[in-house]
Amino acid sequence: SATLAPLPSAAAGLGEGGLPEGAAQFSRVIKVRAQLKSVAKRVTEQPDDITKEEWDKIDDFLRTVYSAGNDMKVISKGIFDPSKKEKADEDIKLLQKVVQAAQKPVAQKDAKGFSAIATKADGLFEDFLDQLRDVPDEL
Numbered sequence: 001s002a003t004l005a006p007l008p009s010a011a012a013g014l015g016e017g018g019l020p021e022g023a024a025q026f027s028r029v030i031k032v033r034a035q036l037k038s039v040a041k042r043v044t045e046q047p048d049d050i051t052k053e054e055w056d057k058i059d060d061f062l063r064t065v066y067s068a069g070n071d072m073k074v075i076s077k078g079i080f081d082p083s084k085k086e087k088a089d090e091d092i093k094l095l096q097k098v099v100q101a102a103q104k105p106v107a108q109k110d111a112k113g114f115s116a117i118a119t120k121a122d123g124l125f126e127d128f129l130d131q132l133r134d135v136p137d138e139l
Contacts, residue, residue, distance in 0.1 A: 022078055025071035032068040033125040035061065040118035047111030058114070059106045062099050065121065069096040072128055079131060088131040095124040 019027065039058060043050060050058075072092045079085040098121050105113030 022075055025074045028071050029068050029075065029125070029128075032065055033122065036065055036118055036121060036125075040115055040122070043111045043118070044115045050109070050111070052109075055106055055109050059103065062102055062106065066096055066099045069099070075132070076128075084131040088128050091124045091128040091131070095121055095128070098124065 039061060043058070069092050072088070072095070076085060076088040076092065079088055098117055102114060102117040102121070104110075105117060
């Protein structure tokens with residue numbers, strides 16, 4: 001069975017030395033979102049195979065997801081439409097609250113609870129990324 005090993009810390013920003021401010025953060029946010037999806041998939045599909053060590057790694061990974069919120073704050077500084085900026089900031093706050101809430105099901109090794117929260121977090125990532133688009137919805 002596959003074990004969960006988060007990629008080398010997304011917070012470290014490996015291989016991103018040459019990216020401008022905002023681009024490195026964007027790259028990390030995309031990576032963290034992808035990691036969260038794969039962690040949630042594993043938890044959902046093989047809940048009985050997850051060891052205590054894996055749950056501990058998931059708990060550590062939640063800190064990485066939370067810190068992605070800080071990267072998102074840097075990215076959102078580039079949003080000039082006030083309503084989109086407000087919505088993006090709301091998504092970031094909610095994401096960080098949702099990640100904090102995920103600690104409870106992780107501590108209880110509650111796969112269903114964690115999966116529900118991971119789905120909510122993914123929706124917040126999606127909505128945040130939507131705020132970055134400058135193309136009108138009508139097109």
